[in-house]
Amino acid sequence: MxxxxxxxxxxxxxxxxxxxxxxxxxxxxxxxxxxxxxxxxxxxxxxxxxxxxxxxxxxxxxxxxxxxxxxxxxxxxxxxxxxxxxxxxxxxxxxxxxxxxxxxxxxxxxxxxxxxxxxLQGLTAHYLTHSLYEVRSGDDVLVHAAAGGMGLLLTQMVKLRGGRVIGTVSTEEKEKTAREAGADDVLRYEGFADKVRELTDGKGVHVVYDGVGAATFDGSLASLRIRGMLALYGAASGPVEPIDPQRLNQGGSLYLTRPTLAHYTxxxxxxxxxxxxxxxxxxxxxxxxxxxxxxxxxxxxxxxxxxxxxxxxxxxxxxx
Structure with missing residues (x-):
C-alpha cells in the first residue's frame, strides 16, 4: 500500500x-x-x-x-x-x-x-465550548482565525450555546466566510484588542479561543475581562514565549490554559x-x-x- x-x-x-x-x-x-x-x-x-x-x-x-x-x-x-x-x-x-x-x-x-x-476539530471545539469553558447565553467570545476549519466550528458552537462571537480574520473574503458561519463582529488582527474593548463597552470578553499563538497571545490577554479565560489551544504562528504569571494578576485575575483533546476524551x-x-x-x-x-x-x-x-x-x- x-x-x-x-x-x-x-x-x-x-x-x-x-x-x-x-x-x-x-x-x-x-x-x-x-x-x-x-x-x-x-x-x-x-x-x-x-x-x-x-x-x-x-x-x-x-x-x-x-x-x-x-x-x-x-x-x-x-x-x-x-x-x-x-x-x-x-x-x-x-x-x-x-x-x-x-x-x-x-x-x-x-x-x-x-x-x-x-x-478532530469538532471534538476540540466541543470540549473548548462545553467543558474547558462552558459558554453561556450572552457571553462575549473572541475566536481567532474565525474563517479556518477550527474557527468556523467554534463560531457555530458558541452560537448554538447562545454566545456572541467576535472573530478575527486576515482578508475580506475570510470575513465573509466568518459572518456566514454566524460571527456577530469580525475584525482584522491589527489592533484587535482595542477594538474588542470598544465592542464590549470596555469590559472585554469572557473567553478567547486562540489557536494562532505567538502573534496573537498578548492581544488575547488584553482582550479579556476580569477573571476571563484564555484558551491557548494551538500555535499556528509559532510557540508563545514563557510569561510571568504576575501578568495574569495585572490583567484582572485572568486564567490561562494550554489544553489538548486527549485530556478531554x-x-x-x-x-x-x-x-x-x-x-x-x-x-x-x-x-x-x-x-x-x-x-x-x-x-x-x-x-x-x-x-x-x-x-x-x-x-x-x-x-x-
Whole structure:
C-alpha cells in the first residue's frame, strides 16, 4: 500500500509518498480502509519535529473509512462497519490500524469525508465550548482565525450555546466566510484588542479561543475581562514565549490554559458523547462543515503548504 512517511523531520520535502507493508490488526485493534484523512496543524508540528516522534513514521491522526478486519477480542465492531477516529497515528495512508476503543461509529447518513473533516476539530471545539469553558447565553467570545476549519466550528458552537462571537480574520473574503458561519463582529488582527474593548463597552470578553499563538497571545490577554479565560489551544504562528504569571494578576485575575483533546476524551464514554453531539449536529444540518479542498494522498506536501500559508478557509482532506 502507499503512505506518507517521514524519515527525517523537517520541511514539506520530508513528506515522502512511498510503498510500505500493509498493517494487520492486533488484539483490540481494527484495520480500516481509509476513505479520507484530515490535515491538521498538529501534523505540521510532528513533521517539523516540534512534537517529536520516533522515525520513520506515517503522519496523520484523523480520518474515516470502512473496517476491513478486526483483531482478537474486538466484539463490538465488525468488518464492513464505517468508523472515524481522531488519535491514531498513521492515517496518511491507504490503510490504518486503529484501537477499537478509539473507533467512532459513523451515522448511516453521514459521508466519510465529512466525518474526517469534522472529527478532530469538532471534538476540540466541543470540549473548548462545553467543558474547558462552558459558554453561556450572552457571553462575549473572541475566536481567532474565525474563517479556518477550527474557527468556523467554534463560531457555530458558541452560537448554538447562545454566545456572541467576535472573530478575527486576515482578508475580506475570510470575513465573509466568518459572518456566514454566524460571527456577530469580525475584525482584522491589527489592533484587535482595542477594538474588542470598544465592542464590549470596555469590559472585554469572557473567553478567547486562540489557536494562532505567538502573534496573537498578548492581544488575547488584553482582550479579556476580569477573571476571563484564555484558551491557548494551538500555535499556528509559532510557540508563545514563557510569561510571568504576575501578568495574569495585572490583567484582572485572568486564567490561562494550554489544553489538548486527549485530556478531554479520557474515557470511551466521553469520546462517544462528544462525537455523538458533533456528528449528530452535522447530520441534522445544525453544524455546517466546510471542506476547502481535497488533495490526492501523493499531494500531502501541497496540502501542508496551503495550511501553513493560512490561505485556506475550512478543512483540507487527503484522499488515498
Amino acid at each position: 502507499h503512505a506518507i512517511v517521514v524519515s527525517t523531520p523537517g520541511g514539506r520535502s520530508a513528506l515522502q509518498h512511498t510503498k510500505v507493508p500493509a498493517p494487520s490488526p492486533g488484539p483490540g485493534e481494527v484495520l480500516v480502509e481509509v476513505e479520507a484523512a484530515g490535515v491538521n496543524f498538529i501534523d505540521v508540528y510532528q513533521r517539523e519535529g516540534r512534537y517529536p516522534l520516533p522515525t520513520p513514521f506515517t503522519l496523520g491522526l484523523e480520518g474515516a473509512g470502512t473496517v476491513s478486519a478486526v483483531g482478537e477480542g474486538v466484539d463490538d465492531i465488525a468488518a464492513g462497519d464505517r468508523v472515524g477516529w481522531v488519535n491514531s497515528l498513521g492515517t496518511y495512508a491507504e490503510k490504518v490500524v486503529v484501537p477499537a476503543s478509539q473507533a467512532i461509529p459513523l451515522p448511516d447518513g453521514l459521508a466519510a469525508d465529512l466525518a474526517a473533516a469534522v472529527l 479520557l474515557t470511551r464514554d466521553e469520546l462517544l458523547w462528544r462525537a455523538s453531539d458533533v456528528l449528530g449536529w452535522v447530520e441534522s444540518g445544525a453544524l455546517k462543515v466546510h471542506v476547502s479542498e481535497r488533495y490526492p494522498l501523493a499531494d500531502a506536501a501541497r496540502a501542508h503548504e496551503a495550511l501553513e500559508g493560512r490561505r485556506t478557509t475550512g478543512k483540507l482532506l487527503l484522499i488515498p
